Amino acid sequence: MAKPVILIHNDIASNFQLQKLERSKLYGCKRRIPVDEDGEPCVRASLTEDGEVIILSGMAAQGWFDDLGRQVEASEIGAQSSDGIALELVLSTLGVSQPLEGPVSPMEVLDLAVSSVYQLTADTISDELAASLTSGEVWRFRFNYRSDFLAETAYLLANDAGIFALIGQPATAPYLQLNAIPPVEAAEGEDTEDVDFEML
Numbered sequence: 001m002a003k004p005v006i007l008i009h010n011d012i013a014s015n016f017q018l019q020k021l022e023r024s025k026l027y028g029c030k031r032r033i034p035v036d037e038d039g040e041p042c043v044r045a046s047l048t049e050d051g052e053v054i055i056l057s058g059m060a061a062q063g064w065f066d067d068l069g070r071q072v073e074a075s076e077i078g079a080q081s082s083d084g085i086a087l088e089l090v091l092s093t094l095g096v097s098q099p100l101e102g103p104v105s106p107m108e109v110l111d112l113a114v115s116s117v118y119q120l121t122a123d124t125i126s127d128e129l130a131a132s133l134t135s136g137e138v139w140r141f142r143f144n145y146r147s148d149f150l151a152e153t154a155y156l157l158a159n160d161a162g163i164f165a166l167i168g169q170p171a172t173a174p175y176l177q178l179n180a181i182p183p184v185e186a187a188e189g190e191d192t193e194d195v196d197f198e199m200l
Helices: 023-027 127-134
Strands: 005-009 012-021 045-047 054-056 097-099 101-104 112-124 138-143 152-159 162-170
Touching: 005 127, 005 138, 012 127, 012 162, 097 138, 112 152, 127 152
Parallel strands: 005 097
Antiparallel strands: 005 012, 012 112, 045 054, 101 138, 112 162, 138 152, 152 162
16 A cells, blocks of 8 residues: 555644546546457567567666766766756655645635646544535645655645645746736847958
């Protein structure tokens, strides 16, 4: 069993099991399966450039190598921000108590670029948190499914179908008034490659 989501509300811990919601689980899906003349499913394969070897699924893997040809383990690879600053590894929050922040405005959830949605099943839930969610209040907490370099924001909410966590990154958009003047574009620098025709 996967580690639970542990949320602290008024110093009381509530434990949840999580299940990712996907479109295929909600609405079902169709797959086209190519078959041979006997009706047996075909298996996808690749051919090496020299045509000597057929590569089936599971026979290849991704790897990283330095300038000397030495393979670099994934644990040795770091990450940088867009500014070139080294990022620290953010550990998974599963199985680790996370304090709830809020309640927050439901409007705050609209500024979230949602990357995934989880349905939570309560192993234990405090009466106060259950009442809060039933009344429509929304709570925020830190979430990281697996250790990586970017922690995500989660919002805890509930409806008649159950308790859910919306996971993503805040993406606040600047407000632009109706008929506002568009921002002035930065002036382009002088082009040093221009030809001075008077010198010809």
